[in-house]
Amino acid sequence: MKNHLDDGQLRAALDGELDSTERKHVEECQECQSRQRMLEAQIRPTADRLRFLSSAHETNLSAPAAWKKFNRVKLAQKETSMFRKLFASPLVKYCASAALVIALILAFPATRALAGELLNLFRVQRVTVVPVDFTGMQQLDGVVGQDISQLISDSVTMQKEPSDPVNVASADEASQLAGFNIRAPQGLTPSRISVMGGASFSFTIDRAKAQALLDEAGRSDLVLPEEVDGADVSVNIPSSVSLAFGTCPEPSNESEAERERQREMETSGSPGRVYADCIILAQIPSPEVSAPASLDIAKLAQIGLEFTGMTSEEAAEFTSTVDWTSTLVVPVPRNAATNQQVAVDGVTGTLIERPSDDAPQFALFWVKDGIIYTIGGLGSNSHKAFEIANSLP
Amino acid sequence: MDESLRQESVLRPMKLSKSKSDESFESIFHEYWQSIHRLLARMVIDPAEAEDLALETFYRLYTYQPARYESVSIRGWLYKVATNLALQSIRSFKRREHYETHAGREALIVADEDSPPQIVAEKEDRDYVRMALGQMNARQAELLIMRYSGVAYKDIAAALNLSPTSIGPLLLRAEREFEQCYRMLVQEAEQ
Numbered sequence A: 001m002k003n004h005l006d007d008g009q010l011r012a013a014l015d016g017e018l019d020s021t022e023r024k025h026v027e028e029c030q031e032c033q034s035r036q037r038m039l040e041a042q043i044r045p046t047a048d049r050l051r052f053l054s055s056a057h058e059t060n061l062s063a064p065a066a067w068k069k070f071n072r073v074k075l076a077q078k079e080t081s082m083f084r085k086l087f088a089s090p091l092v093k094y095c096a097s098a099a100l101v102i103a104l105i106l107a108f109p110a111t112r113a114l115a116g117e118l119l120n121l122f123r124v125q126r127v128t129v130v131p132v133d134f135t136g137m138q139q140l141d142g143v144v145g146q147d148i149s150q151l152i153s154d155s156v157t158m159q160k161e162p163s164d165p166v167n168v169a170s171a172d173e174a175s176q177l178a179g180f181n182i183r184a185p186q187g188l189t190p191s192r193i194s195v196m197g198g199a200s201f202s203f204t205i206d207r208a209k210a211q212a213l214l215d216e217a218g219r220s221d222l223v224l225p226e227e228v229d230g231a232d233v234s235v236n237i238p239s240s241v242s243l244a245f246g247t248c249p250e251p252s253n254e255s256e257a258e259r260e261r262q263r264e265m266e267t268s269g270s271p272g273r274v275y276a277d278c279i280i281l282a283q284i285p286s287p288e289v290s291a292p293a294s295l296d297i298a299k300l301a302q303i304g305l306e307f308t309g310m311t312s313e314e315a316a317e318f319t320s321t322v323d324w325t326s327t328l329v330v331p332v333p334r335n336a337a338t339n340q341q342v343a344v345d346g347v348t349g350t351l352i353e354r355p356s357d358d359a360p361q362f363a364l365f366w367v368k369d370g371i372i373y374t375i376g377g378l379g380s381n382s383h384k385a386f387e388i389a390n391s392l393p
Numbered sequence B: 001m002d003e004s005l006r007q008e009s010v011l012r013p014m015k016l017s018k019s020k021s022d023e024s025f026e027s028i029f030h031e032y033w034q035s036i037h038r039l040l041a042r043m044v045i046d047p048a049e050a051e052d053l054a055l056e057t058f059y060r061l062y063t064y065q066p067a068r069y070e071s072v073s074i075r076g077w078l079y080k081v082a083t084n085l086a087l088q089s090i091r092s093f094k095r096r097e098h099y100e101t102h103a104g105r106e107a108l109i110v111a112d113e114d115s116p117p118q119i120v121a122e123k124e125d126r127d128y129v130r131m132a133l134g135q136m137n138a139r140q141a142e143l144l145i146m147r148y149s150g151v152a153y154k155d156i157a158a159a160l161n162l163s164p165t166s167i168g169p170l171l172l173r174a175e176r177e178f179e180q181c182y183r184m185l186v187q188e189a190e191q
Helices: A007-014 A020-028 A030-054 A063-088 A098-107 A134-141 A143-155 A171-178 A207-216 A254-268 A297-307 A312-321 A383-390 B020-043 B047-063 B074-091 B093-110 B117-135 B138-148 B153-160 B164-190
Strands: A118-120 A126-132 A156-160 A166-168 A192-196 A199-204 A232-237 A240-245 A279-285 A288-292 A327-333 A338-344 A347-354 A361-368 A371-377 B011-013 B064-066
Touching: A007 A020, A007 A030, A007 B164, A020 A030, A030 B020, A030 B117, A030 B138, A030 B164, A063 B020, A063 B047, A126 A347, A126 A361, A166 A171, A171 A192, A171 A240, A279 A383, A297 A312, A327 A347, A327 A361, A338 A361, A338 A383, A361 A383, A371 A383, B020 B047, B020 B074, B047 B074, B074 B117, B074 B138, B074 B153, B117 B138, B117 B164, B138 B153, B138 B164, B153 B164
Parallel strands: A126 A327
Antiparallel strands: A118 A288, A156 A199, A166 A192, A192 A240, A199 A232, A232 A288, A240 A279, A279 A371, A338 A347, A347 A361, A361 A371, B011 B064
C-alpha cells in the first residue's frame, strides 16, 4: 500500500487527530499499524509521567467562589495599583496638582461663557465622583505615558512652582501663611499643621499631538474637536493647609512618599497598619481656571471618560447628570472603592471608601463657603472623619 | 511585558465596560475556571500560588482581549497563558532551587507511616516532571502541557500559531526531548 503515514501523523493518530483519509489508511495498512504500536510503546513512559496533568479531580475553589474572589481581590488590587500609578506617573509628577487641575478642567463647560473671549471659571461648590476602570489605562505605563508626559512638559509654562510643605506651630500661623482663615476642629490637637504653597501655570493645547497620542493608544475612535487646537488654559491653585491627627507620614513630594510607603511595607506591613490611626484634614480655597469660551469642556470630559473605558453611552449619561458649572469631579476606581453622598458640616459631601483586608482607605470631600475640605485616612475608621468635620467651628 | 504576553501579537487592550463583553467574560470564567485552576494546581506545588496564577490568567483575558472572544480559541489562549505562568514559576531560580532541594526533603516529610511508598515515589516523580518541563525549550514544554491537559490539536495550533498538521510531529519531538531531560535529572539525583 502506498503513501504510508510518517511518524508525526502516526503520533497524531494515537490522539485520534487524523483526518478521515489518513484514518482509513491506518485501518487498512498493517505496516502503519505495526509502526504505530512501536511508537506508542516508545512514548508510553512519557505519557505515563505526564498523565497527572489531565486527572479530573475538582479543585477546592469552585467557579462561583473564584469569580467572587476575582472581583474582590484581583480587580480591586489591580485597579488600585493603576490608580496609584496614574497619580504617580510623570504626567502628574510634573505638577503636583495636575490631578486636581484635570478634574477642574473637566468640571466646567463652555456654556459658562462670560463676557469677552476668556471664560472665567467659578469656584467649586460641590464634589462628585466618577467610577473609572483604571485597568483600562495601562497604556499610561508605557510609551504612550511617556509621550503624554512629554506633551504636557512641552505645553505647560509654570508661572509659580508649588513650594515644599512648611510645618507651622498653630492654626493662626497657618492662616497667616496660607492667606485664608483655616478651621481647626475643637477639642482635638493636631499632631502637625503644614502649609503647602500655591502654584500657577498655563498651557496651550496642541490638537494634532494630542490626537496622535490617542491614536497611538489605540483609541483613534476618539476624535478631539478642532476648536481645542491652540486653546490657552491657565490655572491658579491657592495655598493649602493640612492638619494631621495621629501617627502620619511626613508630608513630602510624591516620589519620596512612595519610597517611604514601600519601606514601611517592607519592614512593618501595609500603610493601613503602619498609619492606621492617621487622619489628615486638608483645606484649600477653590482653584481658578480660565479657558476660551469656545472650548467645549463637556465634550472633552466625554472623551476622557471614554478613554478610561466607559462606553460612549455611559460617558454621555454621566456628563449629562453632572452639574458641570460648579462640580469638582473626582475619579475613583470602579471596583476598588465605594462612594456615597453624606451630610457633613451642614452641606452634602461625598464619602469614598476603599475596603480592604490589608489597606483600607477613606476620603471625605465637601465644599463650604468656597473652601474645599478633604478628610482622608488609611484605616477603616471613617466615622472619625465625621467627628472631625462636625467639630469644625 | 513578559513572554506570554509579548507572543500574543493579536492581543489588544480591551475596552472595559459593564456591557456584553463583561457578560461574555463572566461566562468564560465560569466555563474554564476549573480546568485552568486544575492545570496550575498540577504544575505549581504551592496551592496558594496556583490559585493566584489562575486568577492572573483570567485577569489577562479581562485586560487583553484576544481579538474577539468568539473568533479565537479561548480555551487554547487560556491554556497557553496559564502554561506560561506555570513555566515561569518553575523556571524562576528560587523556585527551581526550591524544587531541587525539596524534592528529596518533601519525600522524607511525607514518608511517614501513613504514606504508602508509591505515593511518595509519585510525588517525587512529579517534581522531576516539573523540573524537566522547566528545562525544556518553551514551545515544546507548552505543547506537551497543553496536549496532556486535554487540549485539542486545533486549539493548540491556534494558541501557538501553528498548523494543526504540524502538531503531531512537533509533539513527538517534544516527547523525546522531555524523556531525555527527565532521565538526565533522575540520573543526576541518583549520583
